[in-house]
Amino acid sequence: MTAPRTLYEKIVDSHNVxxxxxxxxxxxxxLYIDRTVLNEYTxxxxxxxxxxxxxxxxRPQAALGVVDHVNSTAPLRTNHVDDADAQKQIDYFATNxxxxxxxxxxxxxxRQGIEHVVLPELGLVQPGMVIAAxxxxxxxxxxxxxxxxxxxxxxxxxLLATQTLPYRPLKNMRASVRGxxxxxxTAKDIIMHLIRTIGAxxxxxxxxxxxxxxIQALDVEGRMTICNMAVECGARVALMAPDxxxxxYVSGRPRSPSPExxxxxxASWAELYSDPDAHFDREVVIDAADIxxxxxWGTSPDQAASIDQATPYPHEMPxxxxxxxxxxxxxxxxxxxxxxxxVKIDHAFIGSCTNGRISDLRDAARVLKGRQIxxxxxxxxxxxSSSVRRQAEAEGxxxxxxxxxxxxxxxxxxxxxxMNDDVLSAGERCASSTxxxxxxxxxxxxRTHLMSPAMVAAAAVMGRLTDVRKLPALEI
Amino acid sequence: MECFTCVxxxxxxxxxxxxxxxxxxxxxxxxxxxxxxxxxxLFHDLRFDEQGEFRTEFVLNRPDAQxxxxxxxxxxxxxxxxxxxxxxxxxxxGVRAVIGTSFAGIFADNAANNGLLLxxxxxxxxxxLMEYVGNEPAELTVDLEQRQIRGNGLKTAFEIDAxxxxxxxxxxxxxGETLSHANAIRTWEAERLQSNPWLTAGEVA
Ligand code: SF4
Numbered sequence: 001m002t003a004p005r006t007l008y009e010k011i012v013d014s015h016n017v018x019x020x021x022x023x024x025x026x027x028x029x030x031l032y033i034d035r036t037v038l039n040e041y042t043x044x045x046x047x048x049x050x051x052x053x054x055x056x057x058x059r060p061q062a063a064l065g066v067v068d069h070v071n072s073t074a075p076l077r078t079n080h081v082d083d084a085d086a087q088k089q090i091d092y093f094a095t096n097x098x099x100x101x102x103x104x105x106x107x108x109x110x111r112q113g114i115e116h117v118v119l120p121e122l123g124l125v126q127p128g129m130v131i132a133a134x135x136x137x138x139x140x141x142x143x144x145x146x147x148x149x150x151x152x153x154x155x156x157x158x159l160l161a162t163q164t165l166p167y168r169p170l171k172n173m174r175a176s177v178r179g180x181x182x183x184x185x186t187a188k189d190i191i192m193h194l195i196r197t198i199g200a201x202x203x204x205x206x207x208x209x210x211x212x213x214x215i216q217a218l219d220v221e222g223r224m225t226i227c228n229m230a231v232e233c234g235a236r237v238a239l240m241a242p243d244x245x246x247x248x249y250v251s252g253r254p255r256s257p258s259p260e261x262x263x264x265x266x267a268s269w270a271e272l273y274s275d276p277d278a279h280f281d282r283e284v285v286i287d288a289a290d291i292x293x294x295x296x297w298g299t300s301p302d303q304a305a306s307i308d309q310a311t312p313y314p315h316e317m318p319x320x321x322x323x324x325x326x327x328x329x330x331x332x333x334x335x336x337x338x339x340x341x342x343v344k345i346d347h348a349f350i351g352s353c354t355n356g357r358i359s360d361l362r363d364a365a366r367v368l369k370g371r372q373i374x375x376x377x378x379x380x381x382x383x384x385s386s387s388v389r390r391q392a393e394a395e396g397x398x399x400x401x402x403x404x405x406x407x408x409x410x411x412x413x414x415x416x417x418x419m420n421d422d423v424l425s426a427g428e429r430c431a432s433s434t435x436x437x438x439x440x441x442x443x444x445x446x447r448t449h450l451m452s453p454a455m456v457a458a459a460a461v462m463g464r465l466t467d468v469r470k471l472p473a474l475e476i
Numbered sequence: 477m478e479c480f481t482c483v484x485x486x487x488x489x490x491x492x493x494x495x496x497x498x499x500x501x502x503x504x505x506x507x508x509x510x511x512x513x514x515x516x517x518l519f520h521d522l523r524f525d526e527q528g529e530f531r532t533e534f535v536l537n538r539p540d541a542q543x544x545x546x547x548x549x550x551x552x553x554x555x556x557x558x559x560x561x562x563x564x565x566x567x568x569x570g571v572r573a574v575i576g577t578s579f580a581g582i583f584a585d586n587a588a589n590n591g592l593l594l595x596x597x598x599x600x601x602x603x604x605l606m607e608y609v610g611n612e613p614a615e616l617t618v619d620l621e622q623r624q625i626r627g628n629g630l631k632t633a634f635e636i637d638a639x640x641x642x643x644x645x646x647x648x649x650x651x652g653e654t655l656s657h658a659n660a661i662r663t664w665e666a667e668r669l670q671s672n673p674w675l676t677a678g679e680v681a
Binding site for chain 1: 493504551559590654675679
């Protein structure tokens with residue numbers, strides 16, 4: 001009988017090609033990577049490296065490229081961007097796809113979208129896989145019970161050339177979210193609450209498995225939101241044991257396995273859970289009943305509070321956090337003791353790989369239906385993919401957004417990192433459904449408050465941060 | 477990549493926690509298709525004001541901090557985006573090692589792949605070092621052979637993963653090393669894909 005293993009350990013074991021050095025928990029192994037997704041800004045130097053050494057892509061069909069970071073989200077799509085450097089990245093990306101035989105979606109492709117939205121919606125993410133990609137939010141795929149982790153450009157080159165990566169397995173951590181989440185609390189609030197509780201490095205060096213009835217109750221899209229943002233508490237990998245909801249999600253999509261293959265796959269997927277006695281190096285338990293709609297007040301995702309709280313007084317915080325909190329409040333232009341619900345906004349943004357899926361747009365539309373955004377607020381919605389956009393239009397959500405005063409954009413990363421022309425000016429304040437509130441993230445000097453899509457919608461309507469539970473949702 | 481054995485030079489302190497890669501290398505510098513021109517981008521919004529003038533209060537802009545080789549940093553340094561540009565920029569600026577209590581995973585891998593040494597120290601020792609370089613940048617020697625950081629009246633030992641140390645000292649071609657196992661990878665892969673045929677469903681050959 002083998003020793004009890006965590007879900008993470010089981011997947012790592014099933015991808016261990018050979019041991020490179022060391023042994024047991026200290027071994028460095030050669031880890032097989034089933035799949036990768038490439039974007040235009042972290043991959044160019046990897047392809048140049050392959051060229052310099054005369055190397056080919058090991059298994060080009062295991063890679064997919066998507067333009068998502070630098071493209072415009074203007075309603076009328078063209079393959080052209082005004083920024084010459086960004087255009088160069090887009091062109092080089094296309095060339096690399098051709099030269100290395102890798103499938104690429106440009107912005108005119110009907111399947112274009114943010115990489116972490118596109119891969120799952122095509123059916124290319126399956127339980128038990130290992131997926132590494134040149135983007136930190138590759139953790140998203142944990143929602144399927146697959147290992148996803150972000151890598152830099154040198155490792156993209158390594159992966160393309162060898163289909164493997166030298167790998168030091170992580171430690172194991174488990175966060176159990178128990179009980180029922182209160183009404184009006186979403187997956188985004190669960191993960192923001194966890195990050196706030198354990199800190200921006202709370203899961204550093206660990207693979208973070210999430211379980212508990214509050215997680216099981218979520219649909220697969222909500223689980224993706226949580227795994228996506230788990231990297232903001234330092235988790236290199238996030239994982240959830242796959243269940244029947246996941247099996248349904250991965251079937252019947254454009255690239256899903258055939259029904260016969262799926263039946264065979266399910267027998268192997270059924271093993272994907274942590275054994276009852278598996279060892280976790282760290283465990284935290286969260287009571288779902290404690291979670292409220294959460295917003296950030298600072299410049300790190302763990303600088304967050306419930307919407308009914310006020311900005312902190314740094315001198316009341318633990319010593320080690322005081323200087324950072326003072327700096328963050330000053331950057332954010334916020335006094336201490338200010339009720340968060342009094343913070344006025346200039347911008348509202350709904351989108352990103354965290355919250356740009358159809359369920360996110362439905363959540364926001366439910367709040368916006370029959371309402372108008374406040375005067376002086378500029379509000380943008382950029383669906384996570386072109387497919388999500390079409391689906392939303394089929395459901396009439398685009399009308400609700402437009403009637404409320406939102407701009408209905410094309411898909412891309414857009415204001416999540418503002419590498420395209422969707423940028424905050426210095427001092428502008430944005431309610432945002434994205435994942436990072438770092439200094440300058442949405443534009444140099446811009447101020448970001450992270451929250452759920454429904455909370456962004458509520459903030460847009462009221463012109464200030466708002467508890468969505470005070471704006472009763474209307475049926476759509 | 478430049479090999480690292482023993483480097484001496486100025487160390488400076490950046491004590492904040494969670495200094496992220498957006499701050500280390502803002503997005504305006506991510507639009508290249510090569511690795512060049514990133515020294516200017518390093519900590520750009522902290523180093524330069526809106527007019528492009530030096531912010532004199534920022535530590536790296538101090539007259540006595542010119543030619544800094546080492547940064548002593550707060551916890552969770554390098555969190556956030558996977559952009560390797562952050563590491564490239566540090567090396568281009570002249571930083572050879574970063575010393576802290578913890579580093580974000582992707583940043584640490586990127587550093588290892590480029591010969592930027594990350595030294596992880598326990599909090600008390602880091603605090604001592606932070607005090608040593610805190611008021612004004614000071615000379616340090618980082619010795620990877622001896623696994624020691626030395627300064628005037630200061631000596632701290634550190635540990636480093638053997639594989640990482642070897643790669644730093646020898647400057648290995650990691651891809652070339654892995655490709656020496658190409659046959660093993662092929663065999664392993666063929667077996668896996670054959671016994672799990674659903675894995676390749678949907679792939680466009
Ligand atoms: S939406 Fe934001 S976090 Fe996601 S891939 Fe794009 S830039 Fe990165």
